[in-house]
Amino acid sequence: MGNTSSMLTQYDxxxxxxxxxxxxxxxxxxxxxxxxxxGGGFVSGEEFLSVPExxxxxxxxxxxxxxxxxxxxxxxxxxSAFSPRATVQQKIEFIFKVYDSDGNGKVTFNDxxxxxxxxxxxxxxxxxxxxxxxxxxxxxxYTKESLLVMSDxxxxxxxxxxxMEVEVPVD
Amino acid sequence: xxxxxxxxxxxxxxxxxxxxNIEDYLPSGSSIQEPHGKLRLRDLLDIxxxxxxxxxxxxxxxxxxxxxxxxxxxxxxxxxxxxLWCCGVVFRYLILFPMRALVLTIGWIIxxxxxxxxxxxxxxxxxxxxxxxRALVELICSFFVASWTGVVxxxxxxxxxxxxxxxxxxxxxxxxxxxxxxxxxxxxIMQKHxxxxxxxxxxxxxxxGCIWFNRSEAKDxxxxxxxLREHSQGADNNPLxxxxxxxxVNNQYSVMFKKGAFELGCTVCPIAIKYNKIFVDAFxxxxxxxxxxxxxxxxTSWAVVCDVWYLEPQNLRPGETPIEFAERDIISVRAGLKKxxxxxxxxxxxxxxxxxxxxxxxxxxxxxxxxxxEEK
Numbered sequence: 453m454g455n456t457s458s459m460l461t462q463y464d465x466x467x468x469x470x471x472x473x474x475x476x477x478x479x480x481x482x483x484x485x486x487x488x489x490x491g492g493g494f495v496s497g498e499e500f501l502s503v504p505e506x507x508x509x510x511x512x513x514x515x516x517x518x519x520x521x522x523x524x525x526x527x528x529x530x531x532s533a534f535s536p537r538a539t540v541q542q543k544i545e546f547i548f549k550v551y552d553s554d555g556n557g558k559v560t561f562n563d564x565x566x567x568x569x570x571x572x573x574x575x576x577x578x579x580x581x582x583x584x585x586x587x588x589x590x591x592x593x594y595t596k597e598s599l600l601v602m603s604d605x606x607x608x609x610x611x612x613x614x615x616m617e618v619e620v621p622v623d
Numbered sequence: 624x625x626x627x628x629x630x631x632x633x634x635x636x637x638x639x640x641x642x643x644n645i646e647d648y649l650p651s652g653s654s655i656q657e658p659h660g661k662l663r664l665r666d667l668l669d670i671x672x673x674x675x676x677x678x679x680x681x682x683x684x685x686x687x688x689x690x691x692x693x694x695x696x697x698x699x700x701x702x703x704x705x706x707l708w709c710c711g712v713v714f715r716y717l718i719l720f721p722m723r724a725l726v727l728t729i730g731w732i733i734x735x736x737x738x739x740x741x742x743x744x745x746x747x748x749x750x751x752x753x754x755x756x757r758a759l760v761e762l763i764c765s766f767f768v769a770s771w772t773g774v775v776x777x778x779x780x781x782x783x784x785x786x787x788x789x790x791x792x793x794x795x796x797x798x799x800x801x802x803x804x805x806x807x808x809x810x811x812i813m814q815k816h817x818x819x820x821x822x823x824x825x826x827x828x829x830x831x832g833c834i835w836f837n838r839s840e841a842k843d844x845x846x847x848x849x850x851l852r853e854h855s856q857g858a859d860n861n862p863l864x865x866x867x868x869x870x871x872v873n874n875q876y877s878v879m880f881k882k883g884a885f886e887l888g889c890t891v892c893p894i895a896i897k898y899n900k901i902f903v904d905a906f907x908x909x910x911x912x913x914x915x916x917x918x919x920x921x922x923t924s925w926a927v928v929c930d931v932w933y934l935e936p937q938n939l940r941p942g943e944t945p946i947e948f949a950e951r952d953i954i955s956v957r958a959g960l961k962k963x964x965x966x967x968x969x970x971x972x973x974x975x976x977x978x979x980x981x982x983x984x985x986x987x988x989x990x991x992x993x994x995x996x997e998e999k
Binding site: 483505543567568574575583584591592609614 | 662663664665666667668669670671672673674675676677678679680682683684685686687691965969974979980982983984986988990993
């Protein structure tokens with residue numbers, strides 16, 4: 453695509469620069485252009501799936517609903533949760549969003565079951581999944597009918613030293 | 624060319640057998656945190672390892688790197704160099720290019736005026752006809768190389784032509800074939816292309832004994848394997864040239880070699896090809912350019928400079944599988960290429976679910992283990 457960084461203006465960089473350095477944003481832009489093969493200004497789900505390392509990830513389908521049709525600004529916003537400069541709160545917010553598929557701010561038993569299904573595939577029966585989930589929920593003081601909100605997630609995940617960082621390669 | 628959008632399908636299970644364990648090469652161990660001891664809600668809800676891997680793949684992945692074009696650094700960035708560069712452009716497009724086009728046209732005229740008579744008039748005398756056609760194909764390839772001002776340095780003794788011998792090389796562009804063909808009339812196995820290239824394939828290349836395949840046909844593999852075997856056993860046939868990567872890669876990385884060339888029971892003679900990027904980036908990115916555009920780009924560059932190494936012939940060692948044979952590092956070491964454990968065909972299809980299932984299985988097992996611990 454030629455020298456892509458020349459198409460990115462300083463104004464563009466400042467717009468998206470929350471958690472990434474200038475050089476990282478330029479690298480991300482090059483990567484975005486590489487993924488956006490038809491040059492439409494946004495990356496489709498198919499284009500993400502053409503990365504084999506992404507396609508073999510168990511959560512890829514779930515993430516695709518968040519990724520499909522992103523423009524560059526949204527792309528950087530998506531990845532900002534993985535920057536070393538993002539706070540634990542922001543990381544937990546991201547995880548919450550992955551669970552909360554209908555976006556209503558509440559995570560249901562079924563939402564959690566769905567993610568567990570993605571992670572375990574056909575190697576556990578649906579019944580065992582329900583059993584395990586119910587058990588750990590009850591031990592943590594919730595029930596099958598509980599609707600978890602953001603603060604619950606912070607309580608559950610906040611203490612465990614969440615490691616969720618990705619390094620942007622800078623040439 | 625093959626369209627990539629909307630035609631992605633899961634690769635067949637046959638391709639699975641081709642692969643060594645990719646998990647050995649992927650960054651982290653298990654992408655799903657395996658809970659130890661008592662299972663807690665936190666262990667089930669914490670999907671950060673899987674998310675991190677997904678984000679890592681989005682930001683940079685070893686497969687896409689193999690197909691990234693690398694044009695030479697722009698050097699015309701100041702007031703003094705820019706006019707110089709402009710003169711260069713004028714020279715290349717208005718002087719070099721017409722001269723080269725002329726050379727190529729002359730070459731084609733000579734070639735066709737010899738090839739057509741030889742092909743039809745010597746129908747009876749097969750041996751002589753084959754010899755002449757071989758020489759003529761080498762000739763037209765030399766004309767092609769001249770039309771890019773190709774400077775090719777051949778290293779190493781070329782293995783003497785024997786039956787039960789195949790040649791393998793790394794693949795950067797279809798011009799690899801032309802560069803090798805100008806020295807030796809190989810029979811090559813190629814993807815059938817549309818357009819004028821396909822026409823050339825069916826007429827001229829047919830005479831040196833080429834084998835066609837079609838990536839999108841599932842049954843094609845068996846037919847091709849059979850043809851390869853037949854060809855390599857025949858004493859009269861031209862030596863067979865195979866590009867085991869199966870697709871063009873950017874001459875900085877090399878993808879996995881398919882085992883097809885290595886299970887024919889023949890000696891394998893590796894050839895390494897490395898292009899000098901200072902003059903032109905010879906990588907043919909078939910998703911971005913047609914072959915015609917690629918040739919035009921070469922013809923308007925200064926030169927195509929490359930090194931070709933004929934390496935020592937190799938045989939299957941006792942107890943070695945064809946996959947291990949294919950995985951031997953000889954060509955990538957010689958040409959300075961970084962090896963990447965992906966199947967080149969993933970350009971056209973999705974990875975098989977087997978890899979995802981392996982991750983799911985290990986996580987599932989640890990969850991079940993945690994459950995059992997509770998019940999004790």
